Amino acid sequence: MGDPLLRISGLTKAYPGVVANDDVSFDIGEAEVHALLGENGAGKSTLVKMIYGLVKPDKGGMTLRGAPFTPPEPRAARAAGVAMVFQHFSLFDALNVAENIALGMENPPKQRDLAARIREVSETYGLPLDPMKIVGDLSAGERQRVEIIRCLLQDPKLLIMDEPTSVLTPQEVEILFQTLRKLKAEGTSILYISHKLEEIRALCDTATILRLGKKVDTCTPAEKTARELATMMVGASFETPAKAARELGPVVLEVADLSMKAPTEFGTSLKNVSFQVKAGEVLGLGGVAGNGQDELILALSGERTGGTGKVMLKGRDLGQEGPVARRAAGLLTAPEERLGHAAAPDMSLTENAFLTAKTRKGMVKNGFLDWGKARGFAEEVIKAFDVRTPGTENAARSLSGGNLQKFVIGREVLQGPEVLVVNQPTWGVDAAAAAAIRQALLDLAAGGAAIVVISQDLDELMEVSDRFGALNEGRLSEIRPVDGLTVEQIGLMMGGAHDMEVAHVDG
Amino acid sequence: MDINPILLLAAIMVASTPILLAAIGELVVERAGVLNLGVEGMMITGAVCGFIVAHSTGSATVGFIGAAVGGALVSTLFAVMVIFLMTNQVATGLALTLFGVGLAALMGQSYVAEGQIIVPKAPIPGLSEIPVLGPILFRHDLVVYLSVALVVLVWLFLTRSRAGLILRAIGENAEAAHALGHPVRLVRFLAVMFGGACAGLGGAYVSLVRVPQWIDNITAGAGWIALAIVVFASWRPGRLIIGAYLFGGVTALQLNIQATGLAIPVEYLSMSPYIATIIVLVALSAGRAPGSLGKPFHASS
Structure with a gap:
């Protein structure tokens, strides 16, 4: 040759x-x-x-x-x-x-x-x-x-x-x-x-x-x-996240018949989405990008309201409440896009910590900001999640993708949510940071929170979830336990196939 | 005094031409993804350049050419700052307007009392003899025909030519166009210059035909109207021509109504062109802005 x-x-x-x-x-x-x-x-x-x-x-x-x-x-x-x-x-x-x-x-x-x-x-x-x-x-x-x-x-x-x-x-x-x-x-x-x-x-x-x-x-x-x-x-081996055996509690988050029109011309409308998540449980939602994942997290976080159906947290309907009320009630979210959605790129980590934690961590007193508390909380997140950064006053933009993602997820986890919804928690993150984030989500569930993980990474969903469902053109498939689920079944769920066809493939 | 519908319609074409010219130029600029808010400044620079050149040479045609060159030159200032120095487009555009208005006032100081240069009419042989349509459409000066031809050419360019496709692609997603190897900065630079030349022509039409003499602040906001019409026309040449003629039409109509002495307060008549244009174009609008409109482009990525 x-x-x-x-x-x-x-x-x-x-x-x-x-x-x-x-x-x-x-x-x-x-x-x-x-x-x-x-x-x-x-x-x-x-x-x-x-x-x-x-x-x-x-x-x-x-x-x-x-x-x-x-x-x-x-x-x-x-x-x-x-x-x-x-x-x-x-x-x-x-x-x-x-x-x-x-x-x-x-x-x-x-x-x-x-x-x-x-x-x-x-x-x-x-x-x-x-x-x-x-x-x-x-x-x-x-x-x-x-x-x-x-x-x-x-x-x-x-x-x-x-x-x-x-x-x-x-x-x-x-x-x-x-x-x-x-x-x-x-x-x-x-x-x-x-x-x-x-x-x-x-x-x-x-x-x-x-x-x-x-x-x-x-x-x-x-x-x-x-x-x-x-x-x-x-370059080094790292721990694979371990699922601990958990006791499931009562249903914490119930979404019933949620429908919402697409926000933009190229968006996806949500159609009759229903699911329940129990305390201590991780629900994984998969699907090909652009099938309603972004719209679902907007509807759950309260950034978009005005759909039909219910979003119930411990029996209380939050469907028409905005993000602040939902956060106060214990429904926390971490959206996919780190720079611009989950974090304000040019603001410091302290300011970013303040933005979502102000209510639950009591950072506002008589209308004034308590910067000391905000800085303390940012330090806590940085320490607990091993975020590599010179300090809390660095701009979010200056962190690498993996470090900022650890910060964004850690900020929500440390607020002690009842329910945490995350979208693409490890997208564009190196393997070691991804493992740490997944472990944190599993630990949070073990502590009794209900967790919804929306992701396009099937391996990730299989690793962390107890049950799995797939979004297809804004509809949610039937939700199945992850144990015993085959790749073929998952593919059919993602493609929007009906139960009949899945059963047929099984046989 | 009655309104003569034929004269009115002919007047509409004349009243609309400056806005149409400035707007078609800005349409190309925005389709390339650059938001140039300096249309008013480029127009008034064109107006003064056109007036001065026409007076020095005695030729209206040379005056219009001078106006286009003047408009294009001030637009290169904007282009260099926005495209190469990556300044904020909105702030730079506003600065260009303020700069243009001041520059024009300075350049035009000694021309304030000067008389007009006649812009010859160019009736189209044959067509201009058609009853009704002839006097409305075919007995104008060359610039009116040019403005309509320019809209058609821009439409053909954008929809039928490869260069037009590349320009639209750059306006839609500059990073992707760059990744495919298309010259984002060059295309944007040329588009901005084209926009400047068109605005300059439009400005000269005000100072040489519509008014026609030099007074300070002569364009009186026509550049802003042109900008608004581009947006309301959803960045499409066909709708742009409707919007421009509608605005010019209501302007001419309300001037005629004022002349008849109808008992409507003048203020209402003066606002009517703006209101009518907004209502009609909002009802029509369905389009979407070019994807990377107003966003700076860094070639480093």
Whole structure:
């Protein structure tokens, strides 16, 4: 064999205060599925941005089939046969599928010809898609198809996929894997970025592991256990959260027949959502992104009222109360978006602690703020949850994702809630911090609180929940005990299948 | 005194042209994701530049060209600050308006008493002889035709051309457009300059045709109306032309009613164009603002 498809040698990129990539070298062979594995902040994104011409390396170089490869911009990378499917920020909601695809091509054909080619490629690879649909109306899986087809129309030699499965149901993941295997069989190489170990073991031929910007190892993932890979990725072993046996108390939170119209054009309406959570219980709610998770947490936190149905806390209907009244009553929430929703990015940790804890922790006296108490509470959160920060007066924005998430969750947990609702508690958080957050939620439940975890990470839900339900187009599936639930059943629940079909699959 | 409907309708087209020109320029700017609140400032700079150039050269056509250049030049100030220095768009736009009004007053000081330069009418042969429609639509000066043509061209550009698609994409999601390798800053810069040139033309139409002489604060808020019409028209050229003509129409109509001496207080008549425009455009509006409108774009990500 001669030169590999892409050889990366000694790539280095430093940003002020942090070295994102430090002397990274590896090869991607022809028709190889190569995994790039690492935690958030390990430098995976910077590395692929350099390959795709979005970021220029400080040092080091690349060769593509033996020829020097230094794309000054994405256009040059695309011309050389490198295509990329982004995780975020690369589709235009207000434009239709064909327009979105045309924007990613160098010389797009006329709209009508392009639509025909989109149909052709989408059928060849089993990715059905209507070229004239507005992208804002598509599901997450369909949006990803738009990106993939945009790449495939350019006959790439190397396809980069950045965390492609985080928004998909298990069934959609299987379809995606089939497409990728077919591409590989046709000679296309794939650089597959993920931190999901089982996926990498199932799909990838080779894996390069990054930690803190440095290459740790290149290995064959099928020969390693998930545990070994995780240890290489994190650099140390960490405790897996343990579920303690718990006594379930009476029903604390009861949501009955909750319906609410979508807040925006591209939102999801909640339709007759009903569930109960007992004291000491963790209810996990899964589902593909955009099926009503954000709307549900807004309805539970009280940020949006005006729906029909009930939100009962210990028999008291809070359905028409705002967030302050709900917090006072013991219904606490921690939304998904850390910067901007769960925390005010430019305010200090003390101020952020004050924002949600002022009532329950008595930080207001005669209309005046008690900053001493607020600071004390922020310190308590930082200490109890091992939040790495120089102090309470640092802006929330200055914390890393994992540390801020620990702060945001810890702030609610330490207020001693009756009910805690969290959305995506460990999204974009490194594995050790994620384990700590999950353990804190389990401990809180063991202390007698009722907990609702909304998440798109099925492994997480299986780890912490006692019972599981799935949201689909704003409807909640039947809720089942987690013990004995199979991946197939979960997939059908997420896809909105009825009990009959589940039963059929069982048999 | 009676109102002659044909003359009235012809007057509407003239009254609407400055707003239409400024608004179509701002529409392109906002579709590219930049909110330029300095339309009034660019308009009045165009008005004074147009007046001065027309007087120095004796040619109204050269005057209009000068106005477009003047409007585009002040808009580059805004563009450099907002796009490259990443200043706040709202504050910078307001500053541009204040700056433009002051600059125009300064430049126009010695032109206050000057007379007008005749802008020749350009009736379209054949079409202008059609009864009723001819005098309403086809016996105007070239700038009126240009303004309508510009709306059509902008519509074609936005919906049919690749460059227009890229511009819309940048306005919708600048980060994504950047990730695909489209030149966000360049496109936004050019869009802002186009908006400045259009506003300048609109301003010159006020000082050379509508008024037509130089007085301080001559545009009298037309730039703000243009801004409002862009929003109420949901950023669509077709609705924009309805909004601009409606506003110009009610303005011309209420001036005629005032002249007939009807017993309606003048204040009510003066507010009527604003009220009518708001009511109609609110009833029509269904659209959504461009996704990244007004948000600064950092290329570092």
